[in-house]
Amino acid sequence: MFNRRWLLVVIGVLGLVGWVLAKDAVEITFWHAFGGARTAIIERMVEDFNYTHPGIHVSVEFKGSYRDTLNAAILAAQQGNPPHVVQIFEVGTQLAIDSGIFVPIQDLVTEDELMPEDFIEGVADYYKIGGKFYSVPWNSSNPVLYYNKDIFEKAGLDPNKPPRTFADLLAYSERIISSGAAKIALSAALHSWYFEQWMAAMDELLVNNNNGRTGRATESFLDSLAAKTIVDWWGKMARKGYWAYTGKLEDWDGAEGLFVSGQAAMLLESTSEVAYLRKVFGEKGIGLGVAPFPYPAKYIDGTPTKAPVGFVVGGASLWITKDHPPEELQAAAEFVLWMSNVENTIRWHKLTGYFPVRKKAVEVLEFEHWFDKYPEYAVAFEQLLSSKSTYATRGALTGAFLEIRTIIEQAIEKVIAGRATVDQALAEAKRKADAAIKRYNASVGAG
16 A cells, blocks of 8 residues: 555656646747658657657648748748748758748757768758758658559560660550550659759759859759750650650659559659558559669760769758747757657658668668668669769759749640640740749849
Protein backbone atom coordinates (compact mmCIF):
# COMPACT_ATOMS: atom_id res chain seq x y z
CA MET A 1 0.00 0.00 0.00
CA PHE A 2 2.85 2.33 0.94
CA ASN A 3 4.64 1.81 -2.37
CA ARG A 4 1.42 2.15 -4.32
CA ARG A 5 0.57 5.43 -2.56
CA TRP A 6 3.98 6.89 -3.35
CA LEU A 7 3.75 5.65 -6.95
CA LEU A 8 0.48 7.53 -7.35
CA VAL A 9 2.07 10.65 -5.88
CA VAL A 10 5.02 10.41 -8.28
CA ILE A 11 2.70 9.89 -11.25
CA GLY A 12 0.67 12.90 -10.17
CA VAL A 13 3.75 15.09 -9.82
CA LEU A 14 5.07 14.02 -13.21
CA GLY A 15 1.69 14.68 -14.77
CA LEU A 16 1.62 18.15 -13.20
CA VAL A 17 5.14 18.88 -14.43
CA GLY A 18 4.20 17.72 -17.92
CA TRP A 19 1.09 19.92 -17.86
CA VAL A 20 3.10 22.94 -16.76
CA LEU A 21 5.75 22.35 -19.41
CA ALA A 22 3.13 21.90 -22.12
CA LYS A 23 1.33 25.03 -20.95
CA ASP A 24 4.55 27.08 -21.07
CA ALA A 25 5.90 25.51 -24.26
CA VAL A 26 7.05 27.80 -27.05
CA GLU A 27 4.47 27.55 -29.84
CA ILE A 28 5.64 27.45 -33.45
CA THR A 29 3.88 26.61 -36.70
CA PHE A 30 5.13 24.54 -39.65
CA TRP A 31 3.59 24.75 -43.13
CA HIS A 32 4.31 22.05 -45.70
CA ALA A 33 3.26 21.06 -49.21
CA PHE A 34 2.80 17.30 -48.88
CA GLY A 35 -0.57 15.62 -49.12
CA GLY A 36 -1.50 11.94 -49.00
CA ALA A 37 0.64 9.43 -47.15
CA ARG A 38 3.44 11.95 -46.67
CA THR A 39 1.15 14.09 -44.55
CA ALA A 40 0.83 11.21 -42.10
CA ILE A 41 4.61 10.72 -42.04
CA ILE A 42 5.20 14.41 -41.33
CA GLU A 43 2.54 14.52 -38.64
CA ARG A 44 4.13 11.54 -36.92
CA MET A 45 7.54 13.18 -37.06
CA VAL A 46 6.11 16.36 -35.55
CA GLU A 47 4.44 14.32 -32.80
CA ASP A 48 7.79 12.69 -32.03
CA PHE A 49 9.47 16.09 -31.87
CA ASN A 50 6.83 17.48 -29.54
CA TYR A 51 7.11 14.42 -27.29
CA THR A 52 10.90 14.64 -27.06
CA HIS A 53 10.97 18.45 -26.76
CA PRO A 54 8.41 19.32 -24.06
CA GLY A 55 9.51 22.96 -24.05
CA ILE A 56 8.42 23.40 -27.69
CA HIS A 57 5.10 22.65 -29.37
CA VAL A 58 4.91 22.52 -33.17
CA SER A 59 1.58 22.85 -34.96
CA VAL A 60 1.75 21.46 -38.49
CA GLU A 61 -0.45 22.33 -41.46
CA PHE A 62 -0.67 21.21 -45.09
CA LYS A 63 -1.00 24.30 -47.30
CA GLY A 64 -1.45 22.78 -50.77
CA SER A 65 1.05 22.66 -53.62
CA TYR A 66 4.59 24.00 -53.47
CA ARG A 67 3.42 27.16 -55.22
CA ASP A 68 0.46 27.54 -52.88
CA THR A 69 2.62 27.08 -49.79
CA LEU A 70 5.20 29.69 -50.80
CA ASN A 71 2.54 32.21 -51.83
CA ALA A 72 0.59 31.62 -48.61
CA ALA A 73 3.72 32.20 -46.51
CA ILE A 74 4.52 35.48 -48.25
CA LEU A 75 0.92 36.67 -47.89
CA ALA A 76 0.83 35.68 -44.21
CA ALA A 77 4.05 37.61 -43.59
CA GLN A 78 2.62 40.68 -45.31
CA GLN A 79 -0.40 40.40 -43.02
CA GLY A 80 1.84 40.15 -39.97
CA ASN A 81 1.14 36.53 -39.07
CA PRO A 82 3.67 34.27 -40.80
CA PRO A 83 4.28 30.63 -39.88
CA HIS A 84 7.66 29.95 -38.30
CA VAL A 85 8.86 27.18 -40.62
CA VAL A 86 7.95 26.76 -44.30
CA GLN A 87 8.78 24.02 -46.79
CA ILE A 88 9.75 25.73 -50.05
CA PHE A 89 10.59 24.01 -53.32
CA GLU A 90 13.99 24.49 -54.87
CA VAL A 91 12.91 26.84 -57.67
CA GLY A 92 11.41 29.18 -55.09
CA THR A 93 14.84 29.85 -53.60
CA GLN A 94 15.57 33.24 -55.20
CA LEU A 95 12.00 34.42 -54.64
CA ALA A 96 12.20 33.38 -50.99
CA ILE A 97 15.45 35.30 -50.52
CA ASP A 98 14.12 38.40 -52.28
CA SER A 99 10.84 38.33 -50.33
CA GLY A 100 12.77 39.44 -47.24
CA ILE A 101 10.53 37.44 -44.90
CA PHE A 102 13.06 34.74 -44.04
CA VAL A 103 16.15 34.65 -41.86
CA PRO A 104 19.09 32.55 -43.11
CA ILE A 105 19.51 29.44 -40.99
CA GLN A 106 23.23 30.20 -40.69
CA ASP A 107 22.33 33.42 -38.88
CA LEU A 108 20.53 31.40 -36.20
CA VAL A 109 22.75 28.39 -35.56
CA THR A 110 26.43 27.58 -35.33
CA GLU A 111 28.46 25.65 -37.88
CA ASP A 112 28.67 22.75 -35.43
CA GLU A 113 24.88 22.65 -35.15
CA LEU A 114 24.15 22.87 -38.87
CA MET A 115 27.10 20.72 -40.00
CA PRO A 116 26.98 22.15 -43.56
CA GLU A 117 29.94 20.04 -44.61
CA ASP A 118 27.85 16.93 -43.93
CA PHE A 119 25.37 17.65 -46.73
CA ILE A 120 26.12 15.60 -49.84
CA GLU A 121 27.69 17.69 -52.60
CA GLY A 122 24.80 17.71 -55.08
CA VAL A 123 22.45 19.05 -52.43
CA ALA A 124 24.93 21.55 -51.00
CA ASP A 125 25.69 22.83 -54.52
CA TYR A 126 22.08 23.86 -54.98
CA TYR A 127 21.24 25.34 -51.59
CA LYS A 128 24.48 27.14 -50.77
CA ILE A 129 23.87 30.64 -52.14
CA GLY A 130 26.71 33.16 -52.04
CA GLY A 131 28.57 30.97 -49.56
CA LYS A 132 25.61 30.71 -47.16
CA PHE A 133 22.78 28.27 -46.45
CA TYR A 134 19.54 30.23 -46.23
CA SER A 135 17.55 27.08 -45.56
CA VAL A 136 18.10 23.48 -44.51
CA PRO A 137 17.89 20.87 -47.30
CA TRP A 138 15.20 18.35 -46.46
CA ASN A 139 13.36 16.45 -49.19
CA SER A 140 15.73 16.16 -52.13
CA SER A 141 15.24 14.13 -55.27
CA ASN A 142 16.18 13.39 -58.88
CA PRO A 143 13.94 12.11 -61.66
CA VAL A 144 14.18 8.45 -62.65
CA LEU A 145 12.53 6.08 -65.10
CA TYR A 146 10.12 3.55 -63.66
CA TYR A 147 9.05 0.70 -65.90
CA ASN A 148 6.78 -2.33 -65.83
CA LYS A 149 8.98 -5.39 -66.28
CA ASP A 150 6.02 -7.61 -67.16
CA ILE A 151 5.03 -5.31 -70.03
CA PHE A 152 8.63 -5.24 -71.24
CA GLU A 153 8.66 -9.03 -71.42
CA LYS A 154 5.33 -9.06 -73.31
CA ALA A 155 6.83 -6.63 -75.80
CA GLY A 156 9.91 -8.80 -76.23
CA LEU A 157 12.16 -6.28 -74.46
CA ASP A 158 14.84 -7.23 -71.95
CA PRO A 159 13.49 -6.14 -68.54
CA ASN A 160 17.05 -5.77 -67.31
CA LYS A 161 18.04 -3.33 -70.06
CA PRO A 162 15.95 -0.16 -69.74
CA PRO A 163 16.26 2.67 -72.27
CA ARG A 164 19.04 5.19 -71.61
CA THR A 165 18.63 7.84 -74.31
CA PHE A 166 15.93 9.76 -76.17
CA ALA A 167 16.55 7.49 -79.18
CA ASP A 168 16.15 4.43 -76.97
CA LEU A 169 12.84 5.72 -75.62
CA LEU A 170 11.52 6.18 -79.13
CA ALA A 171 12.64 2.67 -80.14
CA TYR A 172 11.30 1.00 -76.98
CA SER A 173 8.02 2.88 -77.31
CA GLU A 174 7.58 1.73 -80.91
CA ARG A 175 8.12 -1.88 -79.81
CA ILE A 176 5.68 -1.62 -76.90
CA ILE A 177 2.88 -0.06 -78.96
CA SER A 178 3.34 -2.20 -82.07
CA SER A 179 3.36 -5.39 -79.99
CA GLY A 180 0.17 -4.41 -78.18
CA ALA A 181 1.84 -4.93 -74.81
CA ALA A 182 0.42 -1.64 -73.50
CA LYS A 183 -1.84 1.18 -74.68
CA ILE A 184 0.67 3.83 -73.68
CA ALA A 185 4.45 3.54 -73.86
CA LEU A 186 5.43 6.45 -71.62
CA SER A 187 3.50 8.42 -69.02
CA ALA A 188 4.88 11.66 -67.61
CA ALA A 189 3.41 14.86 -66.31
CA LEU A 190 3.73 17.81 -68.66
CA HIS A 191 6.12 19.56 -66.33
CA SER A 192 9.05 21.92 -66.86
CA TRP A 193 11.07 19.99 -64.25
CA TYR A 194 11.95 17.39 -66.87
CA PHE A 195 12.94 20.09 -69.36
CA GLU A 196 15.21 21.63 -66.72
CA GLN A 197 16.79 18.25 -65.97
CA TRP A 198 17.53 17.53 -69.62
CA MET A 199 19.12 20.98 -70.04
CA ALA A 200 21.39 20.20 -67.10
CA ALA A 201 22.18 16.74 -68.48
CA MET A 202 23.59 18.42 -71.60
CA ASP A 203 25.43 20.96 -69.41
CA GLU A 204 23.28 23.71 -70.89
CA LEU A 205 22.22 26.80 -68.94
CA LEU A 206 18.59 27.80 -68.49
CA VAL A 207 19.39 31.49 -67.85
CA ASN A 208 22.43 33.73 -68.23
CA ASN A 209 25.06 34.79 -65.70
CA ASN A 210 25.94 31.15 -65.12
CA ASN A 211 22.36 30.18 -64.34
CA GLY A 212 22.03 33.21 -62.07
CA ARG A 213 24.81 31.91 -59.84
CA THR A 214 27.39 34.64 -60.51
CA GLY A 215 24.96 37.49 -61.06
CA ARG A 216 21.23 38.03 -61.21
CA ALA A 217 19.75 36.38 -64.32
CA THR A 218 18.54 38.84 -66.97
CA GLU A 219 17.61 36.55 -69.86
CA SER A 220 16.73 32.95 -70.65
CA PHE A 221 18.11 30.47 -73.19
CA LEU A 222 14.80 28.91 -74.14
CA ASP A 223 15.49 29.17 -77.86
CA SER A 224 18.84 27.35 -77.68
CA LEU A 225 19.69 24.26 -79.69
CA ALA A 226 19.43 22.23 -76.47
CA ALA A 227 15.94 23.53 -75.73
CA LYS A 228 14.83 22.78 -79.30
CA THR A 229 16.25 19.25 -79.01
CA ILE A 230 14.13 18.53 -75.93
CA VAL A 231 10.87 19.96 -77.25
CA ASP A 232 11.33 18.37 -80.68
CA TRP A 233 11.72 14.93 -79.06
CA TRP A 234 8.74 15.58 -76.77
CA GLY A 235 6.64 16.51 -79.80
CA LYS A 236 7.65 13.33 -81.65
CA MET A 237 6.71 11.16 -78.69
CA ALA A 238 3.28 12.82 -78.58
CA ARG A 239 2.59 12.75 -82.31
CA LYS A 240 3.46 9.06 -82.55
CA GLY A 241 1.12 8.30 -79.67
CA TYR A 242 3.92 7.01 -77.46
CA TRP A 243 3.67 9.60 -74.66
CA ALA A 244 0.46 10.51 -72.90
CA TYR A 245 -0.59 12.87 -70.17
CA THR A 246 -3.95 13.81 -68.72
CA GLY A 247 -4.27 17.11 -70.54
CA LYS A 248 -3.63 19.03 -67.34
CA LEU A 249 -0.31 20.75 -66.69
CA GLU A 250 1.82 19.41 -63.85
CA ASP A 251 -0.57 16.54 -63.15
CA TRP A 252 1.75 14.22 -61.23
CA ASP A 253 -1.03 12.04 -59.84
CA GLY A 254 -2.67 11.57 -63.21
CA ALA A 255 0.58 10.51 -64.88
CA GLU A 256 1.36 8.08 -62.09
CA GLY A 257 -2.18 6.69 -62.25
CA LEU A 258 -1.71 5.68 -65.89
CA PHE A 259 1.40 3.74 -64.91
CA VAL A 260 0.01 2.10 -61.79
CA SER A 261 -3.13 0.99 -63.62
CA GLY A 262 -1.02 -0.83 -66.21
CA GLN A 263 -2.05 1.42 -69.10
CA ALA A 264 1.49 2.81 -69.46
CA ALA A 265 4.67 0.75 -69.65
CA MET A 266 7.01 3.48 -68.41
CA LEU A 267 6.84 6.50 -66.13
CA LEU A 268 9.09 9.51 -65.64
CA GLU A 269 8.85 10.54 -62.00
CA SER A 270 10.75 11.53 -58.89
CA THR A 271 12.69 9.05 -56.78
CA SER A 272 10.37 10.14 -53.99
CA GLU A 273 7.77 7.74 -55.39
CA VAL A 274 9.93 4.64 -55.10
CA ALA A 275 8.53 3.49 -51.73
CA TYR A 276 4.93 3.85 -52.89
CA LEU A 277 5.48 2.17 -56.27
CA ARG A 278 7.43 -0.72 -54.71
CA LYS A 279 4.49 -1.32 -52.39
CA VAL A 280 1.82 -1.15 -55.12
CA PHE A 281 3.69 -3.31 -57.64
CA GLY A 282 4.65 -5.77 -54.92
CA GLU A 283 1.02 -6.20 -53.88
CA LYS A 284 0.07 -6.82 -57.51
CA GLY A 285 2.93 -9.23 -58.09
CA ILE A 286 4.25 -7.15 -60.98
CA GLY A 287 7.94 -6.51 -61.58
CA LEU A 288 8.96 -2.89 -61.07
CA GLY A 289 12.06 -1.56 -62.75
CA VAL A 290 13.82 1.63 -61.65
CA ALA A 291 16.43 3.07 -63.99
CA PRO A 292 18.48 6.26 -64.38
CA PHE A 293 16.77 9.18 -66.08
CA PRO A 294 17.11 8.90 -69.88
CA TYR A 295 18.92 11.76 -71.63
CA PRO A 296 19.38 13.33 -75.09
CA ALA A 297 22.61 11.88 -76.53
CA LYS A 298 22.39 14.01 -79.68
CA TYR A 299 21.19 17.50 -80.49
CA ILE A 300 18.41 18.00 -83.00
CA ASP A 301 21.06 18.59 -85.71
CA GLY A 302 22.68 15.22 -85.01
CA THR A 303 25.79 16.39 -83.19
CA PRO A 304 26.61 14.64 -79.89
CA THR A 305 25.73 16.30 -76.58
CA LYS A 306 27.76 16.18 -73.38
CA ALA A 307 24.98 14.23 -71.65
CA PRO A 308 24.77 12.84 -69.13
CA VAL A 309 26.84 15.47 -67.29
CA GLY A 310 24.43 15.34 -64.37
CA PHE A 311 21.09 16.39 -63.01
CA VAL A 312 19.75 19.11 -60.74
CA VAL A 313 18.60 18.23 -57.25
CA GLY A 314 14.85 18.70 -56.90
CA GLY A 315 12.58 18.81 -53.90
CA ALA A 316 12.49 21.39 -51.15
CA SER A 317 14.15 22.80 -48.04
CA LEU A 318 13.00 24.21 -44.70
CA TRP A 319 13.01 27.98 -44.20
CA ILE A 320 12.50 30.06 -41.04
CA THR A 321 10.60 33.33 -41.15
CA LYS A 322 11.92 36.34 -39.28
CA ASP A 323 10.27 38.94 -37.00
CA HIS A 324 9.46 36.44 -34.24
CA PRO A 325 10.55 36.66 -30.59
CA PRO A 326 14.05 35.22 -30.03
CA GLU A 327 12.74 32.18 -28.16
CA GLU A 328 10.45 31.30 -31.09
CA LEU A 329 13.24 31.69 -33.63
CA GLN A 330 15.44 29.45 -31.52
CA ALA A 331 12.66 26.88 -31.20
CA ALA A 332 12.10 26.96 -34.96
CA ALA A 333 15.81 26.43 -35.58
CA GLU A 334 15.87 23.51 -33.15
CA PHE A 335 12.92 21.93 -34.94
CA VAL A 336 14.47 22.35 -38.40
CA LEU A 337 17.78 20.87 -37.26
CA TRP A 338 15.94 17.92 -35.68
CA MET A 339 13.94 17.24 -38.84
CA SER A 340 17.16 17.07 -40.84
CA ASN A 341 19.36 15.19 -38.39
CA VAL A 342 20.91 11.84 -39.29
CA GLU A 343 18.23 9.67 -37.68
CA ASN A 344 15.34 11.52 -39.30
CA THR A 345 17.13 11.77 -42.63
CA ILE A 346 17.33 7.97 -42.66
CA ARG A 347 13.70 7.56 -41.61
CA TRP A 348 12.50 10.03 -44.25
CA HIS A 349 14.55 8.30 -46.98
CA LYS A 350 13.28 4.82 -46.13
CA LEU A 351 9.63 5.87 -45.96
CA THR A 352 9.63 7.91 -49.17
CA GLY A 353 12.67 7.45 -51.41
CA TYR A 354 13.92 11.02 -51.08
CA PHE A 355 17.70 11.23 -50.84
CA PRO A 356 19.51 10.82 -47.55
CA VAL A 357 20.90 14.37 -47.70
CA ARG A 358 23.57 13.88 -45.03
CA LYS A 359 26.82 11.96 -45.54
CA LYS A 360 26.60 10.41 -42.08
CA ALA A 361 23.15 9.08 -42.92
CA VAL A 362 24.58 7.48 -46.05
CA GLU A 363 27.30 5.84 -43.94
CA VAL A 364 24.66 4.32 -41.66
CA LEU A 365 22.58 3.08 -44.60
CA GLU A 366 25.64 1.50 -46.19
CA PHE A 367 26.56 -0.15 -42.88
CA GLU A 368 23.05 -1.65 -42.83
CA HIS A 369 23.50 -2.79 -46.48
CA TRP A 370 20.28 -0.90 -47.22
CA PHE A 371 21.11 -0.18 -50.85
CA ASP A 372 22.16 -3.79 -51.41
CA LYS A 373 18.83 -5.03 -50.08
CA TYR A 374 16.77 -2.40 -51.88
CA PRO A 375 18.66 -1.32 -55.03
CA GLU A 376 15.65 0.68 -56.28
CA TYR A 377 16.49 3.31 -53.66
CA ALA A 378 20.06 3.55 -54.90
CA VAL A 379 19.37 4.40 -58.56
CA ALA A 380 18.67 8.12 -58.21
CA PHE A 381 21.15 8.52 -55.38
CA GLU A 382 23.98 7.07 -57.47
CA GLN A 383 22.82 9.28 -60.33
CA LEU A 384 23.21 12.36 -58.12
CA LEU A 385 26.59 11.28 -56.78
CA SER A 386 27.89 10.74 -60.31
CA SER A 387 26.73 14.19 -61.47
CA LYS A 388 29.52 16.64 -62.20
CA SER A 389 29.31 19.97 -60.41
CA THR A 390 28.76 22.65 -63.06
CA TYR A 391 26.66 25.80 -63.19
CA ALA A 392 24.10 23.81 -65.17
CA THR A 393 23.78 20.96 -62.65
CA ARG A 394 23.70 23.34 -59.67
CA GLY A 395 20.40 24.63 -60.98
CA ALA A 396 19.15 28.02 -62.09
CA LEU A 397 18.34 30.90 -59.76
CA THR A 398 15.75 33.49 -60.74
CA GLY A 399 12.84 34.99 -58.89
CA ALA A 400 10.72 34.56 -62.02
CA PHE A 401 11.17 30.77 -62.04
CA LEU A 402 7.55 29.93 -61.26
CA GLU A 403 6.33 32.00 -64.21
CA ILE A 404 9.06 30.60 -66.47
CA ARG A 405 7.99 27.05 -65.66
CA THR A 406 4.47 27.79 -66.83
CA ILE A 407 5.80 29.46 -69.98
CA ILE A 408 7.88 26.38 -70.83
CA GLU A 409 4.97 24.01 -70.22
CA GLN A 410 2.64 26.08 -72.39
CA ALA A 411 5.22 26.10 -75.19
CA ILE A 412 5.48 22.31 -75.10
CA GLU A 413 1.69 22.07 -75.05
CA LYS A 414 1.47 24.17 -78.23
CA VAL A 415 3.97 21.93 -80.02
CA ILE A 416 2.30 18.65 -79.11
CA ALA A 417 -1.11 20.10 -80.06
CA GLY A 418 0.25 21.20 -83.44
CA ARG A 419 -0.49 24.87 -82.79
CA ALA A 420 3.14 25.92 -83.26
CA THR A 421 6.43 24.60 -84.55
CA VAL A 422 9.29 24.03 -82.13
CA ASP A 423 11.04 27.19 -83.31
CA GLN A 424 7.88 29.29 -83.04
CA ALA A 425 6.92 28.00 -79.62
CA LEU A 426 10.36 28.47 -78.11
CA ALA A 427 10.93 31.90 -79.67
CA GLU A 428 7.69 33.03 -78.04
CA ALA A 429 8.65 31.30 -74.78
CA LYS A 430 11.98 33.14 -74.70
CA ARG A 431 10.27 36.52 -75.24
CA LYS A 432 7.82 35.82 -72.45
CA ALA A 433 10.46 34.45 -70.08
CA ASP A 434 12.81 37.37 -70.67
CA ALA A 435 9.96 39.81 -70.05
CA ALA A 436 9.06 37.94 -66.84
CA ILE A 437 12.66 38.12 -65.63
CA LYS A 438 12.82 41.84 -66.42
CA ARG A 439 9.55 42.53 -64.57
CA TYR A 440 10.67 40.54 -61.57
CA ASN A 441 14.08 42.17 -61.35
CA ALA A 442 12.48 45.61 -61.56
CA SER A 443 10.03 44.66 -58.80
CA VAL A 444 12.90 43.95 -56.40
CA GLY A 445 14.97 46.93 -57.46
CA ALA A 446 17.42 44.93 -59.52
CA GLY A 447 16.36 46.05 -62.96
